[in-house]
Amino acid sequence: LFHSNNKNSNAILQIHHFFSEYLKDASKKMKSGLMFVKLVNPCSGEGAIYLFDMCLQQLFEIKIFKEKHRSWFINQSVQSEGHLHFATPMDPLFLVLHYLMKADKEGKFQPLDQVVMDDTFPNCTLLLKLPELEKFLGHVTEEKEIDSKKYYKYSKEKTLKWLEKKVNQTMVALKTNKINVGARVQSAVFFPSDQMSSNREEDYIRYAHGLISDYIPKELSDDLSKHLKLSQPSASLAKPSIKDKIKLSDEPVEAKEDYTKFNTKDLKTEKKNSKMTAAQKALAKVDKSGMKSIDRFFGPKSKKKDLKL
Amino acid sequence: MESGDEEATEKHRIHLRPATLRDAAPVTLHLLPCEILANRPAPVGRFFTPAIRQRPAGLEVSFRGRLLRGEKVMVPRGLAGYVMVMDEKAEVLERKYASRGSKNDDEKEQQERPEPMERDFDRFLRATASFASFHLWGLETVPGPDAKVRGALTWPSLAAAIHAQVPED
Structure with missing residues (x-):
């Protein structure tokens, strides 16, 4: 999508259905209204790419799925980076x-x-x-x-109540999507529902808390954790150098987006990857029982064999 | 974005041409389990596609002497897939912007009238193709339900819950 130094590069963008609906209505007079801009990532404070639809008046978040050793064949052409971009509505x-x-x-x-x-x-x-x-x-x-x-x-008080609701509705989605949030599961496979019962309620809360924490500053994430009465991990461990380390992801614009969500190799093989967000880092260090949510959610079960050609 | 205009990056906007989304023709996509260090036309239809075999266990193809096994992955409902390309035109526009005079003039201009959505220094992106499925390939084994891509494809439904408005008290 925003590959630097290569104007002919193709990329894949998954666009939410808001778009398809929008397209049906789009008239020819509509010249613009869809634009990618860089805004602050509310978790890390760094820049990230977002998409505005000024016609639908909707903000979209852009997430990039990146996997090592993947390339595309796109019709009669080859695209070296096997990336997949997701545009999903954002609050x-x-x-x-x-x-x-x-x-x-x-x-x-x-x-x-x-x-x-x-x-x-x-x-x-x-x-x-x-x-x-x-x-x-x-x-x-x-x-x-x-x-x-x-x-x-x-208002911190109101914000925490609002975030609690966010956590609750995220928990519902985790259950509906049968996403395994258990602490000691090795596989990212989605388990059939009878095995779901092994997922404890607190695991769901932790998982949902982890997902929401990607959109709020670390201190608020900590407060939310207390507010939700999640057992407190000794979080201070990871705190001091986080900001500095995040700076390491100072690559061209497209790379500043937080890839860690999808870039699961970071999690399994490069846990100290500098691209992890503040919250993820802290969580990675202190507690492995479901808080790192998205990472685990996309985590690979085993290292697949790679083929370099 | 090009390196070199790093400074201006933050205010840039990349406009997606809406008409191109409407007109995007379906495309055939293969996500390969290897890195091919090239971005250019390739005779996929001459060498790769004809070698694909349908086996009981799924698709098979031999690629550069290695056996790949694959499967078709549908884009989940509610999503649409597009291939996008950055317009070349951008460079011309950059120059145009540069020749428009000093920064101060621009600032003054912005104060005087509401800023338009599209500015001279903005860039443009267009969809060149669309897709509702793609072929996912693994080295020697079918990627299967554990494939990371499959996990990623469930992200939108989770994101929907995270970003939905909360109920009132």
């Missing part, structure tokens, strides 16, 4: 929350357009064009209205 509140928490250091109520500002990622103002956004701000802020202008202030 913009995670991104706005990042700015609300930052602005909270000033400790006052502020209009949203003064909160969502970023010299590094100026495209963040596109978030303000999402019409639904204001409706949901109440999940994470206290509101004041003065002269029919609204002012917001981050």
